[in-house]
Amino acid sequence: MRRETQNVLLVLLGGALLKIGLSGDYLRYVKPSHQPWLLGAAAVMLALGTVAIVRDVVAARRAAVVDHTGHHHDARSAWLLVLPVLAVFLVAPPALGADSVKRDAAAGAVQGARQPESPFPPLPAGDVVPLTVTEFVTRAGWDAANSLTGRTVSLTGFVVHESGDTMLARMVIGCCAADASPVLVRLVGDVAETLGETPEDTWLAVTGTVVPGTATRETGFRPDLTVHTVREVNEPADPYEY
Structure with a gap:
């Protein structure tokens, strides 16, 4: 997986944890006392992902070397990993019954x-x-x-x-x-x-x-x-x- 994809996934995962932690959906996964840990983990993931993306953008702008080799990495398969994260955003699981x-x-x-x-x-x-x-x-x-x-x-x-x-x-x-x-x-x-x-x-x-x-x-x-x-x-x- 390319570095850029890893960083985006880290931000998405942190956002998903933040969403379920603040919306109350986390109660379908863990007990109430675990909410601070979820929010803390979300904040760390969002911070790490954001910092990494900013550093990569700055490094890319400073780079003056253009790759003329024609070598290309296809990252389409890596982006499939975004789907489970999006599912957390879009679908709240039912409680056990x-x-x-x-x-x-x-x-x-x-x-x-x-x-x-x-x-x-x-x-x-x-x-x-x-x-x-x-x-x-x-x-x-x-x-x-x-x-x-x-x-x-x-x-x-x-x-x-x-x-x-x-x-x-x-x-x-x-x-x-x-x-x-x-x-x-x-x-x-x-x-x-x-x-x-x-x-x-x-x-x-x-x-x-x-x-x-x-x-x-x-x-x-x-x-x-x-x-x-x-x-x-x-x-x-x-x-x-x-």
């Missing part, structure tokens, strides 16, 4: 959360307690005090249909989307039965109560939730949990 959940299940992934090392804090007061799906699944499986029993919670996630059941799911990432794993809650009760025709990847906000004793090793630590209310919502700006 129902297909990813099913692939993990087919691979034998444990559909639950890891046991925490510290005791659970008390649930806040109120008629409805907002929780992440991860918090709900973890408490249902490992809270010896059964703090969820009898409490109405609100959860937000996307629909997954599996073996005739309707699940509410979220993808949890530790570092980036490459290590994402699903947490699932099975929706049960009369209200849940109306969700059988709801398209997969539809985002829902539900309220309900845990069915005690359903988050066991046999179920992959996936609890059941008796649904009280349900409404369709937009996909959140950050679709992942951490």
Whole structure:
């Protein structure tokens, strides 16, 4: 690859990182705490590429030697490397959804959360307690005090249909989307039965109560939730949990 092509690609890649870092699209790749690193890498690439291009232009103007050999380097194939960079500018990838959940299940992934090392804090007061799906699944499986029993919670996630059941799911990432794993809650009760025709990847906000004793090793630590209310919502700006 010619030096000029390398410099242009460096600027384009830096611009792509800057774009996804400032627009919020980076949340489909990595967790929020990584944004400063993306922006820093983008700034370094843009600076290096720009300086290199300026130096080459200045050097070319100073050069008085004309190449009469007729030797020509065809850089057209090198410019094909610009296409993946342009794809980052033009196409935002969708968040991981129902297909990813099913692939993990087919691979034998444990559909639950890891046991925490510290005791659970008390649930806040109120008629409805907002929780992440991860918090709900973890408490249902490992809270010896059964703090969820009898409490109405609100959860937000996307629909997954599996073996005739309707699940509410979220993808949890530790570092980036490459290590994402699903947490699932099975929706049960009369209200849940109306969700059988709801398209997969539809985002829902539900309220309900845990069915005690359903988050066991046999179920992959996936609890059941008796649904009280349900409404369709937009996909959140950050679709992942951490």
